Amino acid sequence: MQAFLDQLWIARWPLWEGLLLTIGSAAGSILFGTLLGVIVGVQLAYAPWWLRLPFRIYVDIMRGTPVLVLILAAYYIPAVAGLSLGPTQAGILALTLFAGAHIGELIRGSLQAIQPGQAEAGRSIGLTFPQLLAYVLLPQAVRSALPPWINTGVELIKGSSLLSIIGVGELLLKTQEVIGRNFMTIQFYVFAGILYLAINIALDQLGKAVERRVGQH
Amino acid sequence: MEYSLHFGAVWASFDKLLSGLAIGLGLAVVAVAIGTVLGLLAAFASVGPYRLLRWAAAFYVSLIRNLPLLVLVLLAYFALPQAGITLDKYQSFAGALALYSGAYLTEVFRAGLISVPKGVIEAARAIGLTRLQTNVSVVAPIMLRNALPSLGNTFIGMFKDSSIAAAIAVPELTFEARKINVDTFRVIETWTVASGLYIAACVVIAALLRGLERRFPKF
Numbered sequence: 170m171q172a173f174l175d176q177l178w179i180a181r182w183p184l185w186e187g188l189l190l191t192i193g194s195a196a197g198s199i200l201f202g203t204l205l206g207v208i209v210g211v212q213l214a215y216a217p218w219w220l221r222l223p224f225r226i227y228v229d230i231m232r233g234t235p236v237l238v239l240i241l242a243a244y245y246i247p248a249v250a251g252l253s254l255g256p257t258q259a260g261i262l263a264l265t266l267f268a269g270a271h272i273g274e275l276i277r278g279s280l281q282a283i284q285p286g287q288a289e290a291g292r293s294i295g296l297t298f299p300q301l302l303a304y305v306l307l308p309q310a311v312r313s314a315l316p317p318w319i320n321t322g323v324e325l326i327k328g329s330s331l332l333s334i335i336g337v338g339e340l341l342l343k344t345q346e347v348i349g350r351n352f353m354t355i356q357f358y359v360f361a362g363i364l365y366l367a368i369n370i371a372l373d374q375l376g377k378a379v380e381r382r383v384g385q386h
Numbered sequence: 387m388e389y390s391l392h393f394g395a396v397w398a399s400f401d402k403l404l405s406g407l408a409i410g411l412g413l414a415v416v417a418v419a420i421g422t423v424l425g426l427l428a429a430f431a432s433v434g435p436y437r438l439l440r441w442a443a444a445f446y447v448s449l450i451r452n453l454p455l456l457v458l459v460l461l462a463y464f465a466l467p468q469a470g471i472t473l474d475k476y477q478s479f480a481g482a483l484a485l486y487s488g489a490y491l492t493e494v495f496r497a498g499l500i501s502v503p504k505g506v507i508e509a510a511r512a513i514g515l516t517r518l519q520t521n522v523s524v525v526a527p528i529m530l531r532n533a534l535p536s537l538g539n540t541f542i543g544m545f546k547d548s549s550i551a552a553a554i555a556v557p558e559l560t561f562e563a564r565k566i567n568v569d570t571f572r573v574i575e576t577w578t579v580a581s582g583l584y585i586a587a588c589v590v591i592a593a594l595l596r597g598l599e600r601r602f603p604k605f
Contacts (some may be wrong), residue, residue, distance in 0.1 A: 176472075185518055188525045206410065207388045229585070230581065230585065233546075233581075233584060233585035233589070234546070234585060235546040235547065235548075235549035235550075235552075235584060236546075236549075237549040237550055237552065237560055238549055238560055238563070238577065238580055238581055238584065241560070241563075241564060241567075241577065242577035243578065244579065245567055246437070246573050246574055249389050249573045249574065250389070280452065286526050303464070309445070323451075323452065325527065326454075327452075327453070327454040328454075329456070330454035330457060331454075331550070333456070333457060334456075334552075334553055341456065341460075343482040345460075347463075354464050354465040354467075354468045355465040355468050355469060358457060358460055358461045358464070358465045359461070359465075361457060362453050362461070363451065365453055366404045366452050366453060367458060368454035369451075369453075369500050370448065370452055374449070374450065379410060
């Protein structure tokens with residue numbers, strides 16, 4: 170145990186940086202993914218079919234393809250298209266596209282669950298469609314989508330571990346590098362696992378607390 | 387951008403992609419089969435009368451669901467040998483995926499168990515079935531039928547997660563695609579075909595499951 174603690178002390182800064190990058194890439198992709206997801210969700214719920222179709226295709230491709238394939242595609246494809254993305258940027262791009270599709274479906278579901286009377290009432294007092302969305306529909310949809318949205322955060326923290334495969338120096342890659350130096354395989358993988366658990370259980374509890382509050386109405 | 391599509395290089399290795407797809411499906415089938423047993427045990431434990439078993443089931447579910455699958459896979463493949471247990475890459479991946487799917491299936495079966503009407507259980511007890519007989523011949527069939535759609539979704543999820551086996555060099559679809567990508571530099575074509583194969587497999591599995599759901603009417 171003492172030997173492990175010594176090694177942990179030596180490795181504290183790389184692991185700390187990795188942890189920050191894990192949280193940062195998950196946070197960045199949920200932020201961009203939410204912006205994207207709200208647009209996608211509104212299109213899926215209200216757009217005419219010819220506008221809805223491309224969004225439906227996007228969502229179905231993202232949901233039918235493994236996250237790792239998305240990450241590898243986002244890593245290799247931009248280079249031939251003349252864009253140079255670093256591994257971290259490519260990884261966040263892939264996770265954002267993935268999150269956007271999932272959050273889009275969440276928003277679509279909650280928009281469609283709102284009673285039609287709400288939209289009718291809004292229109293009858295003369296709200297335009299953007300006003301109706303901003304003041305009546307989205308606030309309610311966001312409210313009911315909040316608990317599963319936090320769950321998407323757990324999926325993204327877990328998904329960010331796959332970025333280690335394209336060489337992003339997040340927690341898991343840093344852990345592997347540390348293990349490469351000291352060969353304490355079990356100890357450091359378990360340590361990384363505990364860090365993932367701590368973040369995700371905190372998010373999970375947050376989601377449950379929010380669900381209780383939302384559920385009160 | 388000077389890039390024109392040439393799918394020829396990818397079609398030349400299409401058989402490798404297909405065998406990769408088969409390996410991924412095989413890993414998912416084995417894992418979900420073991421995971422179903424784990425999930426059934428943990429689900430019955432979590433609604434049962436014993437507090438210690440309920441606690442153990444809850445611990446298993448929240449431990450595994452909050453860990454990245456890749457961490458479990460690396461633990462099984464690289465860390466277990468340090469503890470004297472050596473598994474090859476197929477065994478360690480299937481084991482990790484089984485443990486992972488078991489946690490998700492516990493939730494699936496738990497929801498199924500809760501959906502079994504109380505009256506049915508009381509009726510089975512009233513005609514003199516023991517608790518075990520009630521569970522095996524009354525509760526389990528209804529629960530399995532009610533859980534079938536979620537069970538199918540979990541299987542599709544685990545099939546997609548079989549891509550992570552590429553990280554320990556299991557030659558499944560993602561691993562083969564990455565190899566073709568690096569060998570031929572037909573980047574766009576490779577990932578389009580790989581993604582298309584995954585989506586096609588998911589669509590076929592989903593259609594088969596819907597057929598199965600139709601054959602057994604919902605309770």
